[in-house]
Every structure is written in C-alpha cells, then in structure tokens.
Amino acid sequence: MNPPFSGVFNDLDRVLLDRDQIQCRVDEMAEQIQAAHANQTITVVALMDGALFFVADLVRRIDLPIRLITLSASSYHGGTESSGSVDVSWNRLPDLKGQHLLLLDDILDTGRTLSLLRSRLLEAKPASLQIGVLLSKRRTRVAEVPVDYVGFEIDDEFVVGYGMDYQARFRNLPCIGVLEPSSPEAA
Numbered sequence: 001m002n003p004p005f006s007g008v009f010n011d012l013d014r015v016l017l018d019r020d021q022i023q024c025r026v027d028e029m030a031e032q033i034q035a036a037h038a039n040q041t042i043t044v045v046a047l048m049d050g051a052l053f054f055v056a057d058l059v060r061r062i063d064l065p066i067r068l069i070t071l072s073a074s075s076y077h078g079g080t081e082s083s084g085s086v087d088v089s090w091n092r093l094p095d096l097k098g099q100h101l102l103l104l105d106d107i108l109d110t111g112r113t114l115s116l117l118r119s120r121l122l123e124a125k126p127a128s129l130q131i132g133v134l135l136s137k138r139r140t141r142v143a144e145v146p147v148d149y150v151g152f153e154i155d156d157e158f159v160v161g162y163g164m165d166y167q168a169r170f171r172n173l174p175c176i177g178v179l180e181p182s183s184p185e186a187a
C-alpha cells in the first residue's frame, strides 16, 4: 500500500478504512461540529492515546476558537478485551463551568469510558456537552451513551491504526485495520 508501511501492513488481516475514507469523513464531521457551534468557543476534551490523530485532524479543520484538554483514559490494559475498569487522569481537568464541551474518543465500544466521562463532565456544569467518536462498534452497550457525531459504524472486531493500538503498536498506520490473527504481533 504505502512503501514505508509495507512491513506493518503484513500484520493486518484486512484494511477496514483507508486513509482517504478517514480523511473525508473527518472533514464532514468538522463541518457538522462547526455548524453546531457557530460563534462559540469549544472546549474539546480528548481522550488519549487512541484519539490522538483523530482529534489532531479534526480540530485543525474547525474554524472556531478551541480550547484543547487531553485526558488519559484506558480500559484495555494491553490486550484485546476491555478490562471493565476505566482509569482516567482526572487531575488534568480544569474548571469547565459554563463552557461548551465536546468530548472526543476514538471508539465507542462497551460505552463504559464515555458514560463515565459524560457524568463527570456534567457535574462541572458546562453550558453544553456533545460527544463525538470516530468509530462506533455494533454491539450491546454495557452503558448507554448519547453520541452526537459518529464517523463510522463498524462490526465488533478489534481494530488498530490511525491512533489505535495493540500493546502500544500500530498507532502510526494511516488506515484502520483488523489484525491478522496468526500475526506474531497479535499473539
């Protein structure tokens, strides 16, 4: 596909979304978000590390004043199954009272992460709170979350690339793909 990535692409079973598909959709999401927030300053609360590239691409396409806050959230602890507990770096959260919040994450999976973040952010009494994700998995949620912007709906499979990792690898892939089960990296 891309010469510098050819070795890494061998670890993928298949590409779900290529670079162009992702970039087109992120453009559309930015337009929607900008239209919904005319004349406002948006405080983006971005969940690291998975949403790193999604957020970086998205906020640079929004022509509005943006405050960007990153929080570290993790529920996978290294494997391909959600652990059920979510660790968040709450100490990085400033006062959000009266602000227009946009909570961004890479994937809506069980819903635990975003539902926890949502209740905590609402306690801060923001003027508004919207939620956006690049990917939403078609599956039963453990916790329901109202999401305002969804990039793509995908099947319930473990994906990597465009910021999303398996054991800290594959984040740098420009596409999103499913790991080859027989790959030594997926073992």
Ligand code: 5GP
Residues within 6 Å of the ligand: 047, 050, 075, 076, 082, 105, 106, 107, 108, 109, 110, 111, 112, 113, 114, 157, 158, 159, 160, 164, 165, 166
């Ligand atoms: P939830 O709390 O909704 O179950 O999980 C959301 C978090 O789990 C996401 O922020 C994401 O970091 C991680 N996650 C969920 N599914 C996947 C996946 O298929 N691949 C990767 N790399 N991370 C995932």
Ligand code: MG
Residues within 6 Å of the ligand: 047, 048, 049, 050, 051, 073, 074, 105, 106, 107
């Ligand atoms: Mg995450």
